[in-house]
Amino acid sequence: GAVVSQHPSWVICKSGTSVKIECRSLDFQATTMFWYRQFPKQSLMLMATSNEGSKATYEQGVEKDKFLINHASLTLSTLTVTSAHPEDSSFYICSAVPGLKETQYFGPGTRLLVL
């Protein structure tokens, strides 16, 4: 139980294009999902908290117009990297929290390479 999927698992795109990453909770409903970014050999950095039906809360330093988050249902949150640049290349990981529980369940991650 508590499985989270991400799609795509990896994506290569040209500079200036937009990329959408999906995060789905497969066997539970998640009112809250989190988006992280991880650079090589570094820890996860929280980008934003996504709440179903409301606007996402972004961490300091994260541009909300560049990283668009939509949490349209209790099982799906999307992260769109708009006008991607090479410095946006990273490993993006989402997590979801079932109901009122405290444990985050993580997706397998999406590796983004911007050329």
Added chain:
Amino acid sequence: SQQGEEDPQALSIQEGENATMNCSYKTSINNLQWYRQNSGRGLVHLILIRSNEREKHSGRLRVTLDTSKKSSSLLITASRAADTASYFCAPSSGSARQLTFGSGTQLTVLP
């Protein structure tokens, strides 16, 4: 949310040995969680220990919590090559479910 500090940063042991990693935090907590990340993958939840618990077991994992010292330890017994991964602790306080991750402990289990 507060960030836990894992120690050591890196640990290399032989298969079959035990591995111990530690976590320190700064302010009082409701619970503390341990996660594992295999290279290039998402995190896997290992165990959650609440502030009123001192020790918890799950298979080959043993977690202790000392709230007076604001520290926790994760013991992996009879380690296997498949245990090679980064391990992160995540202290949590209040009602926030947001977690902040430190640099983790990189465990390498040699066959």
